[in-house]
Amino acid sequence: VLPIQCTSTSTGTSLVPFARIESTRSSWAFPKGHDHQAISVDLDRTLHGYSVGEVEIVVQDDDNNEAEVEAGKQAIKDFLQRFLPNAGDKPAIGKVEDYLIRYRPDHYEACVEGGSIQRKVVP
Numbered sequence: 001v002l003p004i005q006c007t008s009t010s011t012g013t014s015l016v017p018f019a020r021i022e023s024t025r026s027s028w029a030f031p032k033g034h035d036h037q038a039i040s041v042d043l044d045r046t047l048h049g050y051s052v053g054e055v056e057i058v059v060q061d062d063d064n065n066e067a068e069v070e071a072g073k074q075a076i077k078d079f080l081q082r083f084l085p086n087a088g089d090k091p092a093i094g095k096v097e098d099y100l101i102r103y104r105p106d107h108y109e110a111c112v113e114g115g116s117i118q119r120k121v122v123p
Contacts (some may be wrong), residue, residue, distance in 0.1 A: 018107055019099050022047045030079070037075050050098040055079060091120040 023044040030039040043053040057072040059065055080087045093101070097117060100108035111117040 021095050021099050039079055046095055
């Protein structure tokens with residue numbers, strides 16, 4: 001449970017939560033195949049009904065891994081085309097951004113105007 005307020009003892013500055021977002025996550029692993037690297041998929045669903053997912057491939061952290069990175073990007077595109085052909089039709093929106101658009105539109109607009117969120121949809 002979020003505290004109602006957190007106050008810094010050194011500055012007296014307070015932080016007050018503006019949202020409480022709970023979600024359920026399911027994680028899936030697709031092992032490396034002959035035509036793709038191992039793929040991880042995380043799907044989150046919030047209590048207020050929003051769902052969002054992440055598709056990930058881990059590549060080596062080398063100086064010369066550009067080919068592996070590009071192969072990973074292509075494998076993700078191929079995976080999405082196979083399982084979610086409409087996934088790239090519109091930009092993804094995160095859980096907090098969705099919450100703000102639905103329940104705190106004034107806070108959302110302030111975040112857009114302040115530059116901390118880039119508008120992806122017209123609320």
